Amino acid sequence: MQIAIALYPGVAALDFVGPYTVLTQLPGADVVLCAAERGVLADDSGLLRVDVEHTFDDVPAPSLLLVPGGMVTRRMARDGGAIVEWIAAAHATTTYTTSVCTGALLLGAAGVLSGLEATTHWGAYDELARYGAHPVARRVVVAGKVWTAAGVSAGIDLGLALAAAIAGDDVAQAIQLGIEYDPQPPFDAGSVDKAPRHLVEMVSARMAAAERRVLAG
């Protein structure tokens, strides 16, 4: 089973490393990290430099396609380009078309989400609706073969849900045990419903400012 994980400059590292860590442990999985071009690309902090060996052209028809998010996706989705074209073409033959965080905007730009329930980072629901999706505040949203996850860390939960669907509950639970995924965050502030209101406003304002800077180029 070929699993293609799309990368691009400015990707958020945890968005793809979470599901990558789960999916690379699936029996028989052939995971391919791919991008528009071969070579080194940097993540959103500019510090993690990933040497990518495969282009989208190398994996035109993966069984599972996964698109992680990042601050740059709002702009990439509006501009179109190689990744959006690849998603649109590959989606025709996937078994699963999936995203983490604002990777959903790129699925949207590729026409994948039209009329479907989907999720993304909590700060991007409005943008997601631009692409005809019905945004839902859930950790993982399953709409036929299109599976979308909430922000950043939700990719781990998506990965385990996919593992269970593909290989069964025992395999998924064995992977969970192997990565000791028994989360115990020191605070219960991981969603807009639970975090202190002043922090929601602060983080919203910061993200909006960061996205305006990206959109302004």
Place this chain on the structure above:
Amino acid sequence: MQIAIALYPGVAALDFVGPYTVLTQLPGADVVLCAAERGVLADDSGLLRVDVEHTFDDVPAPSLLLVPGGMVTRRMARDGGAIVEWIAAAHATTTYTTSVCTGALLLGAAGVLSGLEATTHWGAYDELARYGAHPVARRVVVAGKVWTAAGVSAGIDLGLALAAAIAGDDVAQAIQLGIEYDPQPPFDAGSVDKAPRHLVEMVSARMAAAERRVLAG
């Protein structure tokens, strides 16, 4: 505040990307990914190739030092080498010396854990005790300035706990909200106490076999 995250061929990607994602968002943090040599190294699956720009020599005295784990650490800890020497020297002046998963074995080999409570991946408690540590089955163990986390995914919880200690609860919670860390694993199988017994045995046997292969070279 300089934060040095040590990498090596065979590192488990999520072990470092979890805390990296949190710590790069700390105000004033100067995060440096470093390794024994500059250049590209591959993670434990061989698929994620990271281009490392800094050596241990570039960061001899970080404020915070973080060592992620991987299947190769048991062997690396027994063999010693550049990473163990760097940890031993840098530990003298750190504010925090930290590890995720079996990165703790490398702290142990550097003499950091002697007589201290510490944790690691659940499959490596016995090995950890070889280095004079008192293994504890907790998500994050704080022993003075030495903070150790359980397996793989526990690095996210460690990162948030460190963020709170360094920059306060508001900053840590804002980061948690930003990465939407409201974990909802589809199963409750992330620890040996909770996972089905036959899976604990299966995963233990597989990991032991993998480590024997690594130790045999």
